[in-house]
Amino acid sequence: MAKLPLIDTRPVKDKPARGTKARAPADRAAHPRPSKRAVGATERRAAIVAAGLDEFTAKGFAATRLDDVAKRAGVAKGTIYLHFKDKEALFQELVRTALGPLIVRIANPPIGVGGGSARAAMEALAETFAREVIGTKRADIVRMIISEGTRFPQLAEFYYREVVAHGIAGMRKLIEYGIARGEIRNPGLAEFPQLLVGPMIVTVIWQGLFGKQAPLDVAAMLRVHLDLIFEGRAT
Template sequence: MAETKSAERKQAKAKRRRDKEVRPQEIVAAAFEEFAEKGFAETRLEDVAARAKVSKGLPYLYFKTKVELFKAVIRSVITSHFEVLRERMETTELSTEEFLKGPFLSFIQELPGSRRAFIVRLLISEGYKHPELTQFYYENVISRGLETMRRLIDRGIERGEFKPTPLRDYPQLLVAPVLMAILWRALFERHYHLDTNKLLATNIDLLVEAVKAPPRQGAEGSGR
């Protein structure tokens, strides 16, 4: 009998531990849906709780404010995916051009049509009212992304694939069409279909051609 009660207590303790780990994830997932549907200003934590099927006050236990909950959504929806790309860049055996035209291009092509685009659209429409949100997004996504792209460009220069150009100073050029593609889909797609995949691929092709290092003299001579 005592052994049975001990086992039940252990099971109950394990369940509470699992709930403690899973519930914040469920709340963040529900918050993402609420933010995407209603925007930041119109989203209420009690509505998040209802969507997550938890008690009204539970979100406040894990996230003291709506701002903190939105930051958690960014970490879950944006930062986690970006970290995968950063790790691939660190470990890839591809040339810099191959990486830009392969994994990097696939990553940015997926963004305009993904649910994550709602975060970008929300920041564009409401970010000026909530500078703490844009600051967090800049520090945790934008600045780290720019650093990653600069390192990628530097690696191309160090390997002799790329020549030094102002692209290193303005790596935003690599992703600027992503913002345009997101806005186009939101505002103008019903009027004119834009192939954003080809748009982004063309941008990468043009930039890579612009920064490619000229062939070495020896390589040119051997080909004649």
């Protein structure tokens, strides 16, 4: 058996240089480096989620098979079950991964920062949506929920809870902020924030069905929609 190295327990007389802080062994123990095994498991999980996103958006929820996900991810099918109990759990995780950070931003709009206008905040939101949703797999996820949500109500319920409810809450905050500033004159809009987000969903559906025949300038369309809400008043 190899001998353990001796630990010098004598007190250190020299003080650390000003501006530096000696790191105690306890600190290193509290923040150990992840093992190669843990890193490998994290990488395999990420590969499974990425493969699931590709399979779900290409084939839809019903037609996606975990065998195909495993093949695309380069893992054994049993490896998937080490991370997700079933296909639905995998889908839920990829929704959180793909849409979670975006929804956090939408649910917490930067209203009142520097006295900015509600319209400016909504224009920024519209630009973010056009850039980060349209033409990406995020839009494919939305289309899949629309097409298969009635067949799989548990997916629709999950999507509403994780995505839609937070998005609607963020829209309502923006609308109420615009009403308080006098930018939006119709207070009824706060009761139906779906009217604000509706054109965004229309663009997702339109681009998926008719994008090749008649592609939309999504950002320009959403600016026209904001003209209607703000009655033509500029930012």
